[in-house]
Amino acid sequence: MIAYLSGRLVFKDPTYVILDVGGVGYQVKISLQTYSRIKDEEQLKLLTFLHIKEDAHTLYGFKEEREKSLFLLLLSINGVGPNTALMILSSLSSEEIEVAIASNDVGTIQAVKGIGAKTAQRIILELKDKVGKSSGSESTAPLGFLHSGNKVREEALQALITLGFPKAVAEKNITQVLKKTNGEISLEDLIKASLKTP
Secondary structure (H helix, E strand, O other): OOOEEEEEEEEEOOOEEEEEEOOEEEEEEOOHHHHHHHOOOOEEEEEEEEEEEOOEEEEEEEOOHHHHHHHHHHHOOOOOOHHHHHHHHHHOOHHHHHHHHHOOOHHHHHOOOOOOHHHHHHHHHHHOOOOOOOOOOOOOOOOOOEOOHHHHHHHHHHHHHHOOOOHHHHHHHHHHHHHHHOOOOEHHHHHHHHHHOO
């Protein structure tokens, strides 16, 4: 229904952006992949998918066609909704997902919060013939610069809570990651590592 939005970036968060398109502000949910590619663009074009439920119309946005295609493929799997698909795309790069599916790597898919063994197996089984037909050589985009400690911690915490983590668990995961890295970590990497912390 809405294939893409092109407009002025009004607000950017690791989990969503607000785009001003002709005076209308669209709130669009995004993955960490898209967040890390947006940088500080003022004018932004996002490929979109509109998910309609009885009680909500939610827009999901993607910087690249490859990510949107993976999102739609993940949605085709029984038991994977848009928020779970977005969680997978936030935890792993498109390339990592494609490699995991191609190599039957259930463990990598299962490491994503909210993905059980059966769902991980189903994703691999059903998408094996559909994924990675395009060139798999695209490298992941360079991630953002290092932020100062507390701001990064706060933004990462907010992002994890938005993704469905209880606040206490999110804080514990972030603390563990920051200890391992001595705080020298970008916001995107901090959120990714926290998503994978058991």
